[in-house]
Amino acid sequence: RKEVEQDPGPFNVPEGATVAFNCTYSNSASQSFFWYRQDCRKEPKLLMSVYSSGNEDGRFTAQLNRASQYISLLIRDSKLSDSATYLCVVTTNDYKLSFGAGTTVTVRA
Amino acid sequence: GAGVSQSPSNKVTEKGKDVELRCDPISGHTALYWYRQSLGQGLEFLIYFQGNSAPDKSGLPSDRFSAERTGGSVSTLTIQRTQQEDSAVYLCASSLGSTGYYGYTFGSGTRLTVV
Numbered sequence A: 001r002k003e004v005e006q007d008p009g010p011f012n013v014p015e016g017a018t019v020a021f022n023c024t025y026s027n028s029a030s031q032s033f034f035w036y037r038q039d040c041r042k043e044p045k046l047l048m049s050v051y052s053s054g055n056e057d058g059r060f061t062a063q064l065n066r067a068s069q070y071i072s073l074l075i076r077d078s079k080l081s082d083s084a085t086y087l088c089v090v091t092t093n094d095y096k097l098s099f100g101a102g103t104t105v106t107v108r109a
Numbered sequence B: 001g002a003g004v005s006q007s008p009s010n011k012v013t014e015k016g017k018d019v020e021l022r023c024d025p026i027s028g029h030t031a032l033y034w035y036r037q038s039l040g041q042g043l044e045f046l047i048y049f050q051g052n053s054a055p056d057k058s059g060l061p062s063d064r065f066s067a068e069r070t071g072g073s074v075s076t077l078t079i080q081r082t083q084q085e086d087s088a089v090y091l092c093a094s095s096l097g098s099t100g101y102y103g104y105t106f107g108s109g110t111r112l113t114v115v
Helices: none
Strands: A004-006 A011-014 A019-025 A033-038 A045-050 A055-057 A060-065 A070-075 A084-091 A097-099 A103-108 B005-007 B010-013 B019-024 B031-037 B043-050 B053-056 B065-069 B075-079 B088-095 B110-114
Touching: A004 A084, A011 A019, A019 A084, A019 A103, A033 A060, A033 A070, A045 A055, A045 A060, A070 A084, A097 B043, B005 B088, B010 B019, B019 B088, B019 B110, B031 B075, B043 B065, B043 B075, B075 B088
Parallel strands: A011 A103, B010 B110
Antiparallel strands: A004 A019, A019 A070, A033 A045, A033 A084, A055 A060, A060 A070, A084 A097, A084 A103, B005 B019, B019 B075, B031 B043, B031 B088, B043 B053, B065 B075, B088 B110
């Protein structure tokens, strides 16, 4: 079983819509959780950290469910510029990040 | 520097040749990582440096791969006798301290094509 699993999508949504997706992780001792964004042929960039209480950054909301071992990302009022691959990232020890294969989101006009 | 710098950005090499990839991390970042990403795949961990030492080399796929870091700064990843399956984007990242808690900053990668 992979350490981090994501629905690859693609999620194809109109501008202004809300889109949400999850990822699951296998190691219950995982400590830190992140969402990264990767544009086509570009490097991953940190979108947001995910805290136990859940957190929001503008139109983006992240949630962590330790009991069920998943994290989620919700994007409200989608913009064309939100089209990207979203990588779920988990630390399984104090330095190494484990990456999911990514969820592709396409926002259409 | 302001960001993580990698060179070359693209490299095409013949099968069997050696290649050297370079990473210049953010100034002051003690931790440095190499990952690779094959087409349509997730990121695969290769090696982690803390300062000049590499506590975790577990991701290096074969003994053809090696990496070093000098002066707690620049790192080079060397692939000897390249094979076609080595074709991928090689990403370097650095982070503050020895924990991934603050996330990583990635360089823009070296796209390696072995022909």
